[in-house]
Amino acid sequence: MSTDTAVGLIPVTVTAIDDVTPDIRVLRLSPEDGHYLPGFSGGSHITVGIDLDAETHLRNAYSLMSSPYDTSHYEIAVRRVEGGRGGSRFIHTLRAGDRLGISSPVNLFPIQIHGKLHIFIAGGIGITPLFPQLEELERAGAAFEAHVSCRHPEDAALAHRLAQRFGSNVHVRHTSQSGRQNFGSVLARRPLGSHVYICGPAAMIAEVRATACALGWSGSHVHYEEFVEQKTGKAFDLKLARSGITLRVPAQVSPLEVLEANGIAIPYLCRGGACGQCETRVLQSDSALEHNDVWLSDETKARNSHFMPCISRADGGMLIVDL
Amino acid sequence: MLITGIKSRPVYDRLAPFSDALLHLVVGQGSGGSAMARLLADIPAGAEVEVMYSTESFTGQNHAEGLATASPGHVCRFASNADLEQALQVRLARAFMGTRLYLAGSESFIGLAMKVARQFDLNADEVLREHCGSLVRRVWCVHCDAYNENITQRVFSCAGCGKPLVVRDHYSRLMGAFMGVQGDAEVPGELPDASDLDT
Numbered sequence: 001m002s003t004d005t006a007v008g009l010i011p012v013t014v015t016a017i018d019d020v021t022p023d024i025r026v027l028r029l030s031p032e033d034g035h036y037l038p039g040f041s042g043g044s045h046i047t048v049g050i051d052l053d054a055e056t057h058l059r060n061a062y063s064l065m066s067s068p069y070d071t072s073h074y075e076i077a078v079r080r081v082e083g084g085r086g087g088s089r090f091i092h093t094l095r096a097g098d099r100l101g102i103s104s105p106v107n108l109f110p111i112q113i114h115g116k117l118h119i120f121i122a123g124g125i126g127i128t129p130l131f132p133q134l135e136e137l138e139r140a141g142a143a144f145e146a147h148v149s150c151r152h153p154e155d156a157a158l159a160h161r162l163a164q165r166f167g168s169n170v171h172v173r174h175t176s177q178s179g180r181q182n183f184g185s186v187l188a189r190r191p192l193g194s195h196v197y198i199c200g201p202a203a204m205i206a207e208v209r210a211t212a213c214a215l216g217w218s219g220s221h222v223h224y225e226e227f228v229e230q231k232t233g234k235a236f237d238l239k240l241a242r243s244g245i246t247l248r249v250p251a252q253v254s255p256l257e258v259l260e261a262n263g264i265a266i267p268y269l270c271r272g273g274a275c276g277q278c279e280t281r282v283l284q285s286d287s288a289l290e291h292n293d294v295w296l297s298d299e300t301k302a303r304n305s306h307f308m309p310c311i312s313r314a315d316g317g318m319l320i321v322d323l
Numbered sequence: 324m325l326i327t328g329i330k331s332r333p334v335y336d337r338l339a340p341f342s343d344a345l346l347h348l349v350v351g352q353g354s355g356g357s358a359m360a361r362l363l364a365d366i367p368a369g370a371e372v373e374v375m376y377s378t379e380s381f382t383g384q385n386h387a388e389g390l391a392t393a394s395p396g397h398v399c400r401f402a403s404n405a406d407l408e409q410a411l412q413v414r415l416a417r418a419f420m421g422t423r424l425y426l427a428g429s430e431s432f433i434g435l436a437m438k439v440a441r442q443f444d445l446n447a448d449e450v451l452r453e454h455c456g457s458l459v460r461r462v463w464c465v466h467c468d469a470y471n472e473n474i475t476q477r478v479f480s481c482a483g484c485g486k487p488l489v490v491r492d493h494y495s496r497l498m499g500a501f502m503g504v505q506g507d508a509e510v511p512g513e514l515p516d517a518s519d520l521d522t
Contacts (some may be wrong), residue, residue, distance in 0.1 A: 193443035216345040216421025220446040
Protein backbone atom coordinates (compact mmCIF):
# COMPACT_ATOMS: atom_id res chain seq x y z
CA MET A 1 0.00 0.00 0.00
CA SER A 2 1.47 3.36 -1.00
CA THR A 3 0.16 6.82 -0.43
CA ASP A 4 1.45 8.44 -3.61
CA THR A 5 -1.15 11.05 -4.54
CA ALA A 6 -0.68 10.43 -8.28
CA VAL A 7 -1.82 6.81 -7.70
CA GLY A 8 -0.52 5.71 -11.05
CA LEU A 9 -2.44 8.14 -13.25
CA ILE A 10 -0.68 9.49 -16.34
CA PRO A 11 -1.60 13.08 -17.29
CA VAL A 12 -2.94 13.35 -20.87
CA THR A 13 -4.60 16.00 -23.02
CA VAL A 14 -7.66 15.43 -25.19
CA THR A 15 -6.25 16.36 -28.61
CA ALA A 16 -9.13 15.34 -30.88
CA ILE A 17 -12.81 14.50 -30.50
CA ASP A 18 -14.87 12.69 -33.11
CA ASP A 19 -18.58 12.19 -32.45
CA VAL A 20 -19.03 9.24 -34.78
CA THR A 21 -22.70 8.76 -33.84
CA PRO A 22 -25.02 10.81 -31.60
CA ASP A 23 -24.06 8.46 -28.72
CA ILE A 24 -20.50 7.38 -29.48
CA ARG A 25 -17.56 9.68 -29.14
CA VAL A 26 -13.96 8.81 -30.06
CA LEU A 27 -11.30 10.68 -28.08
CA ARG A 28 -7.64 11.01 -28.87
CA LEU A 29 -5.49 11.26 -25.74
CA SER A 30 -1.92 12.55 -26.03
CA PRO A 31 0.81 12.66 -23.39
CA GLU A 32 1.47 16.10 -21.93
CA ASP A 33 5.23 15.85 -22.21
CA GLY A 34 5.09 15.19 -25.95
CA HIS A 35 6.75 11.83 -25.55
CA TYR A 36 5.18 8.39 -25.75
CA LEU A 37 2.53 6.59 -23.73
CA PRO A 38 3.21 3.06 -22.40
CA GLY A 39 3.20 0.30 -25.00
CA PHE A 40 0.22 -2.05 -25.07
CA SER A 41 -1.14 -5.09 -26.86
CA GLY A 42 -4.51 -5.45 -28.59
CA GLY A 43 -7.33 -6.05 -26.10
CA SER A 44 -5.86 -3.75 -23.44
CA HIS A 45 -7.93 -1.24 -21.52
CA ILE A 46 -7.15 1.85 -19.49
CA THR A 47 -9.08 3.53 -16.74
CA VAL A 48 -9.92 7.19 -17.04
CA GLY A 49 -10.11 9.34 -13.91
CA ILE A 50 -13.36 11.32 -13.87
CA ASP A 51 -13.88 14.02 -11.26
CA LEU A 52 -17.59 14.76 -11.28
CA ASP A 53 -17.42 17.03 -8.23
CA ALA A 54 -15.34 17.59 -5.11
CA GLU A 55 -16.20 14.22 -3.62
CA THR A 56 -17.11 12.09 -6.67
CA HIS A 57 -13.95 10.73 -8.27
CA LEU A 58 -14.73 7.86 -10.64
CA ARG A 59 -12.51 5.64 -12.71
CA ASN A 60 -14.12 4.09 -15.76
CA ALA A 61 -12.47 1.39 -17.88
CA TYR A 62 -12.30 1.74 -21.68
CA SER A 63 -10.64 -0.50 -24.28
CA LEU A 64 -7.90 1.09 -26.34
CA MET A 65 -8.81 1.27 -30.03
CA SER A 66 -5.76 2.96 -31.50
CA SER A 67 -2.76 1.20 -33.03
CA PRO A 68 -0.48 -0.69 -30.65
CA TYR A 69 2.35 0.29 -33.00
CA ASP A 70 1.86 4.03 -32.40
CA THR A 71 1.95 5.08 -28.76
CA SER A 72 2.28 8.80 -29.46
CA HIS A 73 -1.41 8.83 -28.49
CA TYR A 74 -4.27 6.53 -27.45
CA GLU A 75 -7.82 6.44 -28.74
CA ILE A 76 -10.88 5.32 -26.81
CA ALA A 77 -14.55 5.25 -27.77
CA VAL A 78 -17.15 6.15 -25.17
CA ARG A 79 -20.85 5.48 -25.52
CA ARG A 80 -23.10 7.84 -23.61
CA VAL A 81 -25.13 5.94 -21.04
CA GLU A 82 -28.23 7.65 -19.70
CA GLY A 83 -28.76 6.87 -16.03
CA GLY A 84 -25.82 5.17 -14.34
CA ARG A 85 -23.18 7.20 -12.54
CA GLY A 86 -22.63 9.91 -15.11
CA GLY A 87 -19.04 9.07 -16.11
CA SER A 88 -19.80 8.67 -19.80
CA ARG A 89 -21.97 11.78 -19.84
CA PHE A 90 -19.05 13.70 -18.35
CA ILE A 91 -16.74 12.47 -21.11
CA HIS A 92 -19.28 13.65 -23.68
CA THR A 93 -18.92 17.20 -22.31
CA LEU A 94 -15.13 17.29 -22.81
CA ARG A 95 -13.50 19.50 -25.41
CA ALA A 96 -10.19 19.38 -27.21
CA GLY A 97 -7.52 20.73 -24.88
CA ASP A 98 -9.09 19.34 -21.70
CA ARG A 99 -6.81 17.38 -19.40
CA LEU A 100 -7.39 13.91 -17.93
CA GLY A 101 -5.56 11.30 -15.90
CA ILE A 102 -5.40 7.73 -17.20
CA SER A 103 -3.96 4.50 -15.84
CA SER A 104 -1.40 2.36 -17.62
CA PRO A 105 -2.92 -0.23 -19.98
CA VAL A 106 -3.84 -3.68 -18.67
CA ASN A 107 -4.67 -6.57 -20.98
CA LEU A 108 -7.17 -9.15 -19.77
CA PHE A 109 -8.33 -9.93 -23.33
CA PRO A 110 -5.18 -10.77 -25.29
CA ILE A 111 -4.86 -12.47 -28.69
CA GLN A 112 -3.88 -16.15 -28.51
CA ILE A 113 -1.23 -15.81 -31.16
CA HIS A 114 -0.68 -19.56 -31.70
CA GLY A 115 -4.27 -20.02 -32.91
CA LYS A 116 -5.04 -21.18 -36.46
CA LEU A 117 -8.05 -18.91 -36.97
CA HIS A 118 -9.27 -16.00 -34.85
CA ILE A 119 -13.03 -15.36 -34.83
CA PHE A 120 -14.33 -12.16 -33.22
CA ILE A 121 -17.94 -11.67 -32.22
CA ALA A 122 -18.71 -8.15 -31.10
CA GLY A 123 -21.84 -6.20 -30.29
CA GLY A 124 -22.30 -2.44 -30.00
CA ILE A 125 -19.45 -0.55 -28.37
CA GLY A 126 -17.73 -3.92 -27.73
CA ILE A 127 -16.13 -3.47 -31.12
CA THR A 128 -13.40 -1.14 -29.84
CA PRO A 129 -10.67 -3.67 -28.84
CA LEU A 130 -10.95 -5.26 -32.28
CA PHE A 131 -9.11 -2.36 -33.94
CA PRO A 132 -5.71 -3.08 -32.30
CA GLN A 133 -6.36 -6.83 -32.13
CA LEU A 134 -6.99 -7.17 -35.86
CA GLU A 135 -4.01 -4.96 -36.61
CA GLU A 136 -1.78 -7.33 -34.62
CA LEU A 137 -3.16 -10.34 -36.45
CA GLU A 138 -2.81 -8.63 -39.82
CA ARG A 139 0.86 -7.92 -39.11
CA ALA A 140 1.41 -11.51 -37.98
CA GLY A 141 -0.23 -12.79 -41.18
CA ALA A 142 -2.77 -14.73 -39.10
CA ALA A 143 -6.24 -15.72 -40.33
CA PHE A 144 -9.11 -13.79 -38.74
CA GLU A 145 -12.73 -12.82 -39.24
CA ALA A 146 -15.00 -10.47 -37.30
CA HIS A 147 -18.78 -10.62 -36.91
CA VAL A 148 -20.11 -7.32 -35.64
CA SER A 149 -23.73 -6.72 -34.69
CA CYS A 150 -25.24 -3.22 -34.63
CA ARG A 151 -28.86 -2.42 -33.96
CA HIS A 152 -29.40 0.27 -36.61
CA PRO A 153 -27.32 1.42 -39.58
CA GLU A 154 -26.84 4.81 -37.88
CA ASP A 155 -25.13 3.05 -34.93
CA ALA A 156 -22.72 1.26 -37.24
CA ALA A 157 -20.16 4.01 -37.85
CA LEU A 158 -17.37 2.21 -35.96
CA ALA A 159 -18.26 -1.13 -37.54
CA HIS A 160 -17.98 0.40 -41.00
CA ARG A 161 -14.70 1.99 -40.02
CA LEU A 162 -13.44 -1.48 -39.01
CA ALA A 163 -14.71 -2.99 -42.28
CA GLN A 164 -13.05 -0.24 -44.27
CA ARG A 165 -9.77 -0.87 -42.50
CA PHE A 166 -9.75 -4.69 -42.56
CA GLY A 167 -11.87 -5.47 -45.63
CA SER A 168 -13.96 -8.51 -46.34
CA ASN A 169 -12.91 -10.30 -43.13
CA VAL A 170 -15.29 -7.98 -41.28
CA HIS A 171 -19.01 -8.83 -41.45
CA VAL A 172 -21.38 -6.13 -40.23
CA ARG A 173 -24.95 -7.05 -39.37
CA HIS A 174 -27.76 -4.55 -38.76
CA THR A 175 -29.96 -6.53 -36.39
CA SER A 176 -32.99 -4.25 -36.79
CA GLN A 177 -33.08 -5.15 -40.48
CA SER A 178 -31.50 -8.61 -40.82
CA GLY A 179 -32.37 -10.10 -37.45
CA ARG A 180 -29.99 -11.44 -34.87
CA GLN A 181 -26.73 -13.14 -35.69
CA ASN A 182 -26.94 -16.95 -35.67
CA PHE A 183 -23.88 -17.75 -33.54
CA GLY A 184 -24.19 -21.48 -34.25
CA SER A 185 -23.50 -20.94 -37.94
CA VAL A 186 -20.43 -18.85 -37.07
CA LEU A 187 -18.98 -21.47 -34.70
CA ALA A 188 -19.95 -24.84 -36.23
CA ARG A 189 -17.35 -26.92 -38.10
CA ARG A 190 -14.51 -24.44 -37.67
CA PRO A 191 -10.92 -25.63 -38.12
CA LEU A 192 -9.20 -27.23 -35.14
CA GLY A 193 -7.06 -24.61 -33.41
CA SER A 194 -9.59 -21.75 -33.82
CA HIS A 195 -10.16 -19.20 -31.07
CA VAL A 196 -13.29 -17.11 -30.51
CA TYR A 197 -13.23 -13.69 -28.82
CA ILE A 198 -16.50 -12.22 -27.57
CA CYS A 199 -16.91 -8.59 -26.61
CA GLY A 200 -20.30 -7.04 -26.04
CA PRO A 201 -23.33 -7.06 -23.78
CA ALA A 202 -23.53 -9.71 -21.03
CA ALA A 203 -26.43 -11.52 -22.71
CA MET A 204 -24.48 -11.85 -25.97
CA ILE A 205 -21.41 -13.17 -24.17
CA ALA A 206 -23.52 -15.77 -22.32
CA GLU A 207 -25.25 -16.88 -25.52
CA VAL A 208 -22.05 -17.24 -27.55
CA ARG A 209 -20.32 -19.13 -24.73
CA ALA A 210 -23.24 -21.56 -24.44
CA THR A 211 -23.29 -22.06 -28.21
CA ALA A 212 -19.54 -22.71 -28.34
CA CYS A 213 -19.79 -25.20 -25.47
CA ALA A 214 -22.64 -27.07 -27.16
CA LEU A 215 -20.55 -27.30 -30.34
CA GLY A 216 -17.67 -28.94 -28.47
CA TRP A 217 -15.41 -25.88 -28.15
CA SER A 218 -13.11 -26.28 -25.17
CA GLY A 219 -13.00 -23.42 -22.68
CA SER A 220 -9.37 -22.57 -23.45
CA HIS A 221 -10.41 -21.42 -26.95
CA VAL A 222 -13.26 -19.14 -25.84
CA HIS A 223 -12.31 -15.63 -24.65
CA TYR A 224 -14.53 -12.78 -23.58
CA GLU A 225 -14.46 -9.40 -21.95
CA GLU A 226 -17.34 -7.75 -20.25
CA PHE A 227 -17.30 -4.30 -18.70
CA VAL A 228 -19.75 -4.29 -15.85
CA GLU A 229 -21.54 -1.08 -15.14
CA GLN A 230 -20.79 0.13 -11.62
CA LYS A 231 -23.83 -0.16 -9.40
CA THR A 232 -24.70 2.76 -7.21
CA GLY A 233 -25.85 2.27 -3.64
CA LYS A 234 -25.96 4.05 -0.30
CA ALA A 235 -23.14 6.22 0.97
CA PHE A 236 -21.14 4.68 3.82
CA ASP A 237 -18.00 5.18 5.89
CA LEU A 238 -14.96 3.05 5.14
CA LYS A 239 -12.55 2.72 8.06
CA LEU A 240 -9.04 1.47 7.36
CA ALA A 241 -8.05 -0.26 10.59
CA ARG A 242 -4.30 -0.43 10.01
CA SER A 243 -3.97 3.14 8.75
CA GLY A 244 -6.48 4.56 11.19
CA ILE A 245 -8.20 6.54 8.44
CA THR A 246 -11.93 6.84 7.83
CA LEU A 247 -13.14 7.75 4.34
CA ARG A 248 -16.63 8.61 3.08
CA VAL A 249 -17.76 6.45 0.11
CA PRO A 250 -20.41 8.43 -1.81
CA ALA A 251 -23.41 6.65 -3.33
CA GLN A 252 -22.02 6.75 -6.87
CA VAL A 253 -18.38 5.90 -6.17
CA SER A 254 -16.83 2.50 -5.54
CA PRO A 255 -14.66 1.94 -2.43
CA LEU A 256 -11.65 1.34 -4.74
CA GLU A 257 -12.20 4.71 -6.42
CA VAL A 258 -12.41 6.40 -3.03
CA LEU A 259 -9.14 4.79 -1.93
CA GLU A 260 -7.45 5.94 -5.15
CA ALA A 261 -8.80 9.46 -4.86
CA ASN A 262 -7.20 9.61 -1.41
CA GLY A 263 -3.82 8.49 -2.65
CA ILE A 264 -4.12 4.93 -1.37
CA ALA A 265 -3.04 2.39 -3.98
CA ILE A 266 -4.15 -1.20 -3.60
CA PRO A 267 -3.68 -3.89 -6.29
CA TYR A 268 -6.36 -4.15 -8.97
CA LEU A 269 -6.66 -5.32 -12.56
CA CYS A 270 -10.18 -5.84 -13.87
CA ARG A 271 -12.24 -3.43 -11.74
CA GLY A 272 -15.16 -5.73 -12.38
CA GLY A 273 -15.07 -8.23 -9.54
CA ALA A 274 -13.51 -11.00 -11.60
CA CYS A 275 -9.73 -11.03 -11.24
CA GLY A 276 -9.40 -11.17 -7.44
CA GLN A 277 -6.58 -8.64 -7.16
CA CYS A 278 -8.30 -6.19 -4.83
CA GLU A 279 -9.71 -8.78 -2.37
CA THR A 280 -9.80 -7.13 1.04
CA ARG A 281 -10.41 -8.57 4.51
CA VAL A 282 -13.46 -7.25 6.32
CA LEU A 283 -13.11 -6.75 10.07
CA GLN A 284 -16.55 -5.41 10.92
CA SER A 285 -19.63 -3.97 9.26
CA ASP A 286 -22.80 -2.60 10.79
CA SER A 287 -24.81 -2.96 7.59
CA ALA A 288 -25.27 -5.73 5.02
CA LEU A 289 -22.52 -6.09 2.41
CA GLU A 290 -23.55 -6.00 -1.27
CA HIS A 291 -21.26 -8.53 -2.94
CA ASN A 292 -21.43 -7.77 -6.69
CA ASP A 293 -18.34 -9.80 -7.70
CA VAL A 294 -17.96 -13.24 -9.24
CA TRP A 295 -14.62 -13.85 -7.49
CA LEU A 296 -15.47 -14.75 -3.89
CA SER A 297 -17.15 -18.06 -3.08
CA ASP A 298 -20.74 -18.07 -1.88
CA GLU A 299 -19.50 -19.21 1.53
CA THR A 300 -17.11 -16.25 1.82
CA LYS A 301 -19.87 -13.86 0.77
CA ALA A 302 -22.22 -15.36 3.37
CA ARG A 303 -19.51 -15.07 6.05
CA ASN A 304 -18.75 -11.47 4.99
CA SER A 305 -15.09 -12.13 5.82
CA HIS A 306 -13.81 -10.50 2.61
CA PHE A 307 -15.12 -8.16 -0.09
CA MET A 308 -14.04 -6.74 -3.45
CA PRO A 309 -13.76 -2.93 -3.20
CA CYS A 310 -13.75 -2.48 -7.00
CA ILE A 311 -17.41 -3.41 -7.30
CA SER A 312 -18.93 -4.30 -3.92
CA ARG A 313 -20.00 -1.98 -1.11
CA ALA A 314 -21.71 -1.69 2.24
CA ASP A 315 -25.37 -0.72 2.52
CA GLY A 316 -24.76 2.37 4.66
CA GLY A 317 -23.21 2.61 8.11
CA MET A 318 -19.54 1.89 8.82
CA LEU A 319 -17.38 -0.79 7.18
CA ILE A 320 -14.05 -1.57 8.85
CA VAL A 321 -11.44 -3.31 6.67
CA ASP A 322 -7.91 -4.61 7.14
CA LEU A 323 -6.02 -1.95 5.18
CA MET B 324 3.47 -42.60 -14.70
CA LEU B 325 7.09 -41.53 -14.50
CA ILE B 326 8.46 -40.54 -11.14
CA THR B 327 11.62 -38.46 -11.18
CA GLY B 328 12.88 -35.32 -9.52
CA ILE B 329 12.87 -33.50 -12.87
CA LYS B 330 10.35 -30.66 -12.55
CA SER B 331 10.22 -30.01 -16.30
CA ARG B 332 9.25 -33.59 -17.12
CA PRO B 333 5.56 -33.70 -18.10
CA VAL B 334 3.06 -35.03 -15.60
CA TYR B 335 0.97 -37.48 -17.56
CA ASP B 336 -2.73 -38.22 -17.25
CA ARG B 337 -4.88 -41.31 -17.14
CA LEU B 338 -7.00 -41.52 -20.29
CA ALA B 339 -10.71 -40.97 -19.63
CA PRO B 340 -13.36 -39.75 -22.09
CA PHE B 341 -13.99 -36.01 -22.42
CA SER B 342 -17.72 -35.51 -21.97
CA ASP B 343 -18.08 -32.66 -24.47
CA ALA B 344 -16.28 -34.10 -27.53
CA LEU B 345 -17.77 -34.24 -31.03
CA LEU B 346 -14.94 -36.56 -32.13
CA HIS B 347 -12.69 -38.74 -29.96
CA LEU B 348 -9.35 -39.25 -31.71
CA VAL B 349 -7.55 -42.11 -29.93
CA VAL B 350 -3.88 -42.31 -30.90
CA GLY B 351 -1.11 -44.47 -29.53
CA GLN B 352 1.84 -46.79 -29.98
CA GLY B 353 3.20 -50.08 -28.66
CA SER B 354 2.30 -50.67 -25.03
CA GLY B 355 -0.04 -47.62 -25.16
CA GLY B 356 -2.50 -50.00 -26.82
CA SER B 357 -3.65 -51.27 -23.41
CA ALA B 358 -4.59 -47.77 -22.22
CA MET B 359 -6.30 -47.13 -25.59
CA ALA B 360 -8.41 -50.30 -25.26
CA ARG B 361 -9.41 -49.34 -21.71
CA LEU B 362 -10.39 -45.83 -22.89
CA LEU B 363 -12.41 -47.20 -25.84
CA ALA B 364 -14.44 -49.32 -23.44
CA ASP B 365 -15.24 -46.16 -21.42
CA ILE B 366 -16.36 -43.99 -24.36
CA PRO B 367 -20.18 -44.04 -24.56
CA ALA B 368 -21.67 -46.07 -27.43
CA GLY B 369 -22.65 -44.02 -30.47
CA ALA B 370 -19.91 -41.40 -29.99
CA GLU B 371 -17.75 -40.50 -32.99
CA VAL B 372 -14.43 -42.37 -32.51
CA GLU B 373 -11.32 -42.79 -34.64
CA VAL B 374 -8.32 -44.93 -33.68
CA MET B 375 -4.72 -44.68 -34.94
CA TYR B 376 -2.12 -47.17 -33.72
CA SER B 377 1.58 -47.68 -34.46
CA THR B 378 3.04 -51.14 -33.85
CA GLU B 379 6.57 -49.75 -33.45
CA SER B 380 7.68 -50.64 -29.92
CA PHE B 381 10.96 -50.61 -28.01
CA THR B 382 9.77 -53.43 -25.77
CA GLY B 383 7.90 -55.44 -28.42
CA GLN B 384 4.36 -54.80 -27.12
CA ASN B 385 1.66 -55.20 -29.76
CA HIS B 386 -2.00 -54.60 -28.87
CA ALA B 387 -3.34 -54.40 -32.44
CA GLU B 388 -5.65 -57.42 -32.03
CA GLY B 389 -7.10 -56.22 -28.73
CA LEU B 390 -7.68 -52.74 -30.17
CA ALA B 391 -9.49 -54.11 -33.20
CA THR B 392 -11.90 -55.84 -30.80
CA ALA B 393 -12.30 -52.82 -28.48
CA SER B 394 -12.79 -50.23 -31.22
CA PRO B 395 -16.28 -49.51 -32.55
CA GLY B 396 -14.79 -48.73 -35.98
CA HIS B 397 -11.75 -49.32 -38.12
CA VAL B 398 -8.29 -49.06 -36.51
CA CYS B 399 -5.75 -47.31 -38.74
CA ARG B 400 -2.47 -49.19 -38.27
CA PHE B 401 1.00 -47.84 -38.90
CA ALA B 402 4.32 -49.70 -39.01
CA SER B 403 6.29 -46.80 -37.51
CA ASN B 404 5.76 -43.87 -35.18
CA ALA B 405 6.99 -41.54 -37.94
CA ASP B 406 4.23 -42.77 -40.28
CA LEU B 407 1.65 -42.26 -37.55
CA GLU B 408 2.97 -38.76 -36.82
CA GLN B 409 2.54 -37.83 -40.49
CA ALA B 410 -0.99 -39.24 -40.62
CA LEU B 411 -1.92 -37.39 -37.40
CA GLN B 412 -0.75 -34.14 -38.97
CA VAL B 413 -2.99 -34.73 -42.00
CA ARG B 414 -5.95 -35.76 -39.83
CA LEU B 415 -5.76 -32.76 -37.50
CA ALA B 416 -5.45 -30.38 -40.46
CA ARG B 417 -8.94 -31.39 -41.60
CA ALA B 418 -10.42 -31.72 -38.09
CA PHE B 419 -12.92 -29.28 -36.58
CA MET B 420 -13.31 -27.64 -33.21
CA GLY B 421 -14.88 -30.18 -30.88
CA THR B 422 -12.14 -32.76 -31.53
CA ARG B 423 -10.49 -34.28 -28.46
CA LEU B 424 -7.14 -36.06 -28.73
CA TYR B 425 -5.95 -38.96 -26.54
CA LEU B 426 -2.31 -40.08 -26.67
CA ALA B 427 -0.86 -43.27 -25.15
CA GLY B 428 2.61 -44.74 -25.45
CA SER B 429 6.25 -44.08 -24.65
CA GLU B 430 7.49 -40.65 -23.68
CA SER B 431 9.26 -40.46 -27.04
CA PHE B 432 6.01 -41.10 -28.87
CA ILE B 433 4.00 -38.67 -26.76
CA GLY B 434 6.64 -35.98 -27.36
CA LEU B 435 6.44 -36.61 -31.10
CA ALA B 436 2.64 -36.45 -31.15
CA MET B 437 2.49 -33.37 -28.88
CA LYS B 438 4.65 -31.48 -31.35
CA VAL B 439 1.91 -32.05 -33.92
CA ALA B 440 -0.87 -31.23 -31.42
CA ARG B 441 0.82 -27.95 -30.53
CA GLN B 442 0.60 -26.81 -34.16
CA PHE B 443 -3.16 -26.90 -33.66
CA ASP B 444 -2.94 -25.09 -30.34
CA LEU B 445 -4.42 -28.02 -28.43
CA ASN B 446 -4.53 -27.34 -24.69
CA ALA B 447 -4.88 -29.48 -21.59
CA ASP B 448 -8.66 -29.32 -21.90
CA GLU B 449 -8.51 -31.02 -25.33
CA VAL B 450 -5.66 -33.52 -25.13
CA LEU B 451 -4.91 -36.22 -22.57
CA ARG B 452 -1.65 -38.19 -22.45
CA GLU B 453 -1.02 -41.51 -20.72
CA HIS B 454 2.51 -42.84 -20.42
CA CYS B 455 2.90 -46.58 -20.97
CA GLY B 456 5.82 -48.97 -21.28
CA SER B 457 9.50 -48.25 -21.08
CA LEU B 458 11.08 -45.27 -19.36
CA VAL B 459 13.64 -44.59 -22.10
CA ARG B 460 14.27 -40.94 -22.98
CA ARG B 461 13.98 -39.07 -26.23
CA VAL B 462 16.93 -36.66 -26.54
CA TRP B 463 17.21 -33.66 -28.82
CA CYS B 464 20.73 -32.61 -29.82
CA VAL B 465 21.18 -28.86 -29.31
CA HIS B 466 24.03 -28.86 -31.86
CA CYS B 467 22.54 -30.57 -34.94
CA ASP B 468 18.76 -30.66 -34.20
CA ALA B 469 18.66 -34.49 -34.41
CA TYR B 470 16.24 -36.49 -32.24
CA ASN B 471 17.76 -39.56 -30.58
CA GLU B 472 15.16 -42.14 -29.54
CA ASN B 473 15.22 -44.69 -26.72
CA ILE B 474 18.23 -43.32 -24.83
CA THR B 475 19.07 -45.12 -21.57
CA GLN B 476 22.64 -43.90 -20.87
CA ARG B 477 23.75 -40.54 -19.47
CA VAL B 478 26.44 -40.19 -22.19
CA PHE B 479 25.98 -41.33 -25.78
CA SER B 480 27.01 -40.52 -29.36
CA CYS B 481 24.49 -38.32 -31.23
CA ALA B 482 22.99 -40.16 -34.20
CA GLY B 483 23.01 -36.88 -36.12
CA CYS B 484 26.43 -35.31 -35.61
CA GLY B 485 28.37 -37.98 -33.67
CA LYS B 486 29.23 -35.59 -30.81
CA PRO B 487 29.40 -37.22 -27.38
CA LEU B 488 26.25 -35.87 -25.72
CA VAL B 489 25.41 -35.62 -22.04
CA VAL B 490 21.67 -35.89 -21.35
CA ARG B 491 20.50 -32.95 -19.24
CA ASP B 492 17.78 -33.55 -16.67
CA HIS B 493 15.57 -31.00 -18.40
CA TYR B 494 12.58 -31.82 -20.60
CA SER B 495 11.82 -29.21 -23.28
CA ARG B 496 8.09 -29.02 -23.93
CA LEU B 497 8.73 -27.06 -27.09
CA MET B 498 11.03 -29.75 -28.53
CA GLY B 499 9.12 -32.59 -26.87
CA ALA B 500 12.38 -34.16 -25.67
CA PHE B 501 15.22 -34.01 -23.20
CA MET B 502 18.17 -31.88 -24.22
CA GLY B 503 21.55 -33.33 -25.09
CA VAL B 504 24.68 -31.14 -25.05
CA GLN B 505 28.28 -31.97 -25.95
CA GLY B 506 29.91 -33.35 -22.81
CA ASP B 507 33.55 -32.61 -23.58
CA ALA B 508 33.30 -29.20 -25.24
CA GLU B 509 35.71 -27.60 -22.74
CA VAL B 510 38.23 -30.44 -22.45
CA PRO B 511 38.04 -32.80 -25.46
CA GLY B 512 37.86 -36.43 -24.39
CA GLU B 513 36.97 -35.66 -20.77
CA LEU B 514 33.44 -37.01 -20.21
CA PRO B 515 31.33 -37.87 -17.19
CA ASP B 516 30.56 -41.53 -16.48
CA ALA B 517 28.17 -43.15 -18.92
CA SER B 518 25.85 -44.15 -16.07
CA ASP B 519 22.31 -45.42 -16.54
CA LEU B 520 19.77 -42.62 -16.69
CA ASP B 521 17.50 -42.09 -13.71
CA THR B 522 14.33 -42.49 -15.73
